[in-house]
Amino acid sequence: MTKAISIALIVGGIVLLYFGGQAFNSVSSEVSRVFTGSPTNKAIMLIAAGVVATIAGLTGVALSGRKR
Template identity: 90%
Template sequence: MTKAISIALIVGGIVLLYFGGQAFNSVSSDVSRVFTGSPTNKAILLLVGGVAATIAGLTGMALSGRKR
């Protein structure tokens, strides 16, 4: 994985984490938590996608620095 792709994944992951946090603290997520005990699916998917993209980007950065 090239460094450019890794950096793009890290930035994209951080953006997804930000929007996931916003969705997690939204009114609709609060209403969902009252009735179901869990936040909305959108919030969960954004947070999981953000974590996955960030980890993939960090892994790519770590492996791209290694010589073959």
């Protein structure tokens, strides 16, 4: 994985985490938590995708710095 792709994954992951946080604190998520006890699926998926993308990007940056 090239360093540019890894950095793009980190940035994309952070953006997804931001929007996941916004969705988590939205009115529809609050209503869902009242009735089901959990936030909306959209919020969960955005946060999960953000975590995966950020970890993949950080791993790519760490591995691209190593000598082969």
